[in-house]
Amino acid sequence: MAEPGTDEEEFVFTDEHRALRTAVRRFCGAHRVRGPVELDGGYDARVWRRLSSELGVLGLAVPEPSGGGGGTLIDQAIAVEELGAALAAGPVVGTVLLAIPLLAAAPPHPARDQLLARLCSGEATAATVLTGSPGGLESTPVDAIVAPDEDGWTLSAALGAVPDAGAADVLLVAVPTPEGTAVVAIDTDQPGVERTPLVTLDLTRPQARVRLTDVFAHTIVEPPHADAAARSALHTAGMLLAAEQVGAGQHLLDLTVDHARTRRQFGRQIGSFQAVKHRLADMLVAVEHARSTAYHAAWALATGSDDPALAVSIAQATCSPALSRVAADTIQLHGGIGFTWEHQAHLYFKRAAADAALLGTTEAHRDRVARVALDLASADGAPPIADGLPHAAVRP
Amino acid sequence: MTDPNDATQLRAVAERVVEEHDPRSTPTPDLLTTWYDAGLTWVHFPVGLGGLGVSRGLQPEVDAVLREAGGPADVRSLNGIGFGMAAPTLVEHAQDDDLKREWLRPLAGTHHIWCQLFSEPGAGSDLAGLSTSAVRRGEDWAVTGQKVWTSVGHKARWGLLLARTDPDAPKHLGLTYFVVDMHSPGVEVRPLRQLTGQAEFNEVHLSDVRIPDRHRLGKVGGGWQVARTTLMNERSAIGKSDSRRGAGKIADAVSLWASRPDLHTPILRNRLTRLWLRAEAQRLTAERSRALATTSGPGPEASIGKLVGAELNQAIYEFCMDLLGPEGVLYDDYSPRDTLRPGADRLGPIQRRYLRSRANTIEGGTSEVLRNILGERVLGLPRDLRADAGIPWKEIPRG
Numbered sequence: 001m002a003e004p005g006t007d008e009e010e011f012v013f014t015d016e017h018r019a020l021r022t023a024v025r026r027f028c029g030a031h032r033v034r035g036p037v038e039l040d041g042g043y044d045a046r047v048w049r050r051l052s053s054e055l056g057v058l059g060l061a062v063p064e065p066s067g068g069g070g071g072t073l074i075d076q077a078i079a080v081e082e083l084g085a086a087l088a089a090g091p092v093v094g095t096v097l098l099a100i101p102l103l104a105a106a107p108p109h110p111a112r113d114q115l116l117a118r119l120c121s122g123e124a125t126a127a128t129v130l131t132g133s134p135g136g137l138e139s140t141p142v143d144a145i146v147a148p149d150e151d152g153w154t155l156s157a158a159l160g161a162v163p164d165a166g167a168a169d170v171l172l173v174a175v176p177t178p179e180g181t182a183v184v185a186i187d188t189d190q191p192g193v194e195r196t197p198l199v200t201l202d203l204t205r206p207q208a209r210v211r212l213t214d215v216f217a218h219t220i221v222e223p224p225h226a227d228a229a230a231r232s233a234l235h236t237a238g239m240l241l242a243a244e245q246v247g248a249g250q251h252l253l254d255l256t257v258d259h260a261r262t263r264r265q266f267g268r269q270i271g272s273f274q275a276v277k278h279r280l281a282d283m284l285v286a287v288e289h290a291r292s293t294a295y296h297a298a299w300a301l302a303t304g305s306d307d308p309a310l311a312v313s314i315a316q317a318t319c320s321p322a323l324s325r326v327a328a329d330t331i332q333l334h335g336g337i338g339f340t341w342e343h344q345a346h347l348y349f350k351r352a353a354a355d356a357a358l359l360g361t362t363e364a365h366r367d368r369v370a371r372v373a374l375d376l377a378s379a380d381g382a383p384p385i386a387d388g389l390p391h392a393a394v395r396p
Numbered sequence: 397m398t399d400p401n402d403a404t405q406l407r408a409v410a411e412r413v414v415e416e417h418d419p420r421s422t423p424t425p426d427l428l429t430t431w432y433d434a435g436l437t438w439v440h441f442p443v444g445l446g447g448l449g450v451s452r453g454l455q456p457e458v459d460a461v462l463r464e465a466g467g468p469a470d471v472r473s474l475n476g477i478g479f480g481m482a483a484p485t486l487v488e489h490a491q492d493d494d495l496k497r498e499w500l501r502p503l504a505g506t507h508h509i510w511c512q513l514f515s516e517p518g519a520g521s522d523l524a525g526l527s528t529s530a531v532r533r534g535e536d537w538a539v540t541g542q543k544v545w546t547s548v549g550h551k552a553r554w555g556l557l558l559a560r561t562d563p564d565a566p567k568h569l570g571l572t573y574f575v576v577d578m579h580s581p582g583v584e585v586r587p588l589r590q591l592t593g594q595a596e597f598n599e600v601h602l603s604d605v606r607i608p609d610r611h612r613l614g615k616v617g618g619g620w621q622v623a624r625t626t627l628m629n630e631r632s633a634i635g636k637s638d639s640r641r642g643a644g645k646i647a648d649a650v651s652l653w654a655s656r657p658d659l660h661t662p663i664l665r666n667r668l669t670r671l672w673l674r675a676e677a678q679r680l681t682a683e684r685s686r687a688l689a690t691t692s693g694p695g696p697e698a699s700i701g702k703l704v705g706a707e708l709n710q711a712i713y714e715f716c717m718d719l720l721g722p723e724g725v726l727y728d729d730y731s732p733r734d735t736l737r738p739g740a741d742r743l744g745p746i747q748r749r750y751l752r753s754r755a756n757t758i759e760g761g762t763s764e765v766l767r768n769i770l771g772e773r774v775l776g777l778p779r780d781l782r783a784d785a786g787i788p789w790k791e792i793p794r795g
Contacts, residue, residue: 010687011683011688012687257776272778272779274780277767277780281770284696284774285700285703285770288681288696288700289677289680289700292681292683292697293676293680317673366666366673367669369672370665373650373669374650374654377651377653377654378654385642387640388680389640
């Protein structure tokens with residue numbers, strides 16, 4: 001796998017990238033990974049472990065000595081894009097999008113090293129709460145009562161809807177301590193951890209309400225590092241979520257094109273009608289625009305070629321509405337069958353709605369973009385922001 | 397051609413030319429002719445024809461050298477159709493190398509402006525339905541008909557012409573492609589005033605205009621294939637934009653926004669943000685297309701530029717007009733002006749850009765036709781019903 005910071009050109013995939021994409025796609029095709037799976041926790045834990053043991057895709061961007069794949073965030077984005085295309089069930093959000101990037105960005109120490117290795121290998125899963133309000137953009141500590149304990153903290157808190165919390169082995173939570181924000185780890189098998197599964201719009205991605213009463217929590221990221229690690233994790237998660245949305249959007253476009261070529265009405269394939277063809281052309285534009293912004297964010301984070309918050313918000317503000325639109329059009333162009341429980345379209349439509357609220361709403365990301373691109377713009381038209389040119393990358 | 401040495405060597409060649417011919421003191425046509433002789437005008441063209449036979453992706457390197465040395469900011473707009481459409485068509489289809497040289501060198505030096513004579517009053521989107529006729533007269537062809545939407549026709553020395561040579565064949569098979577000398581007897585160019593007040597375009601009347609057979613491009617009856625080369629280059633030329641974030645048309649809207657804080661409302665801010673994001677997504681799509689063009693063929697992202705760019709331009713100027721409010725209804729000047737003069741402001745004030753943008757979704761392929769192309773050629777959807785398929789052109793109802 002290519003090292004970050006090499007002079008590989010933005011948007012150009014290597015043979016290794018392509019091989020990785022093919023491998024993940026094959027795996028998802030061979031195993032029925034798409035939720036909802038009628039199993040404990042909403043996913044098949046054996047399949048989850050095989051994602052790591054056979055493909056090594058859970059911690060692709062984590063260095064090998066820490067138990068990861070030794071690749072880049074671009075590798076990780078490719079894997080997540082394919083998981084998104086397949087609508088793979090499992091703790092992708094809590095573990096792959098948030099927990100692993102968080103721990104990877106934190107300074108090494110035994111507790112952190114051990115947990116990171118267990119998450120990368122699929123032995124354990126995590127749910128992660130880094131913002132005080134659900135769907136927040138910035139890292140803020142949650143509202144919690146934190147008291148010092150012998151080797152850590154005693155903690156009480158009520159957490160709203162936490163993705164993947166129902167089956168997670170560990171909860172990672174940003175909490176206020178006297179020294180500042182820390183990220184603590186809470187084993188979920190101790191008394192005082194009460195989890196209530198919620199019925200979620202997205203049937204493939206469960207959430208749970210969590211009540212913590214005087215539970216033991218140990219610090220996994222110390223206060224001086226926690227803010228930066230959490231911010232970095234939220235950026236990485238936003239980028240990976242965008243990649244997932246691209247995968248899902250492309251899958252729906254392929255599905256709908258296939259339908260438009262085979263379904264006949266009025267004696268013709270419906271794809272020959274301009275009303276249908278033009279809607280599909282617009283879906284193509286939406287998917288390609290989403291892809292460009294998601295890949296740019298992946299390279300920006302992997303090589304440091306752009307302002308990370310801006311690149312991620314551009315991607316999220318583009319990919320969320322793109323997937324929602326493509327999913328809605330998929331239902332429309334499939335006609336009656338597209339509105340049924342049996343057809344897969346509704347699962348993606350619901351995923352689109354859930355994704356759009358998961359790590360900052362579309363409007364919140366638009367606002368973040370507006371703050372730098374418009375509010376700081378001067379009359380000569382040059383906003384004081386990165387020019388977004390990949391060749392302007394500052395490379396180590 | 398991804399050998400980095402090529403880019404370095406190429407830069408060195410370009411730097412030598414600008415050292416010997418200072419762009420700030422050398423007349424532009426002389427500078428550009430030297431540029432052509434050094435193979436820098438179209439680096440991917442063959443040696444001796446304005447190129448060096450290297451990857452097309454290296455052209456921006458070379459253009460940057462000229463720009464940075466104080467050369468014209470946008471060389472390609474000085475002879476837009478010449479550089480963007482005529483040159484690639486000529487290098488591929490002209491009958492011999494002497495002829496190619498004869499045409500390309502003065503084209504590159506902007507001594508000869510080129511225009512394109514495809515569209516007709518009765519054949520716009522259905523271009524292959526055109527009726528201008530070319531009839532064989534010994535070694536020559538005699539052309540009669542009327543063309544329209546001919547940009548810079550009044551300045552042009554040469555024109556790219558598509559004409560019907562076989563009315564008995566189905567419409568796509570009866571066309572032949574020529575280069576016409578715009579100074580020939582029988583060529584009459586009349587400016588066509590647009591809704592902006594300007595006359596960027598012309599109608600061209602052709603009465604028994606003689607064209608030597610040597611000036612035919614491609615086979616007799618093979619004009620449509622040649623025209624596709626031209627049109628593909630047209631769309632990729634139109635789809636190109638400045639590659640810096642926030643540059644291009646969206647910069648107009650952002651600087652207008654920044655200059656008028658008194659007009660700000662949250663609703664307008666939201667709208668401008670959405671436009672900015674679309675422009676950024678399109679910019680990144682163009683960047684992706686450029687990056688991939690050096691390693692693989694053009695993908696769907698290359699076909700999207702013209703469609704999105706045109707619709708985005710309209711939305712951007714509609715926003716600007718809404719931002720200006722009552723002030724926007726004043727117009728500077730409806731009198732025709734020369735937009736081809738070097739250094740001329742081709743677009744003028746916001747109001748004129750707003751009016752001009754209505755043409756963007758029509759010129760160079762309507763948005764309706766482009767959506768068909770995306771649907772059929774990129775997504776592989778079934779073709780539209782064609783009522784005229786296989787029918788001899790002369791039997792197709794027209795009008």
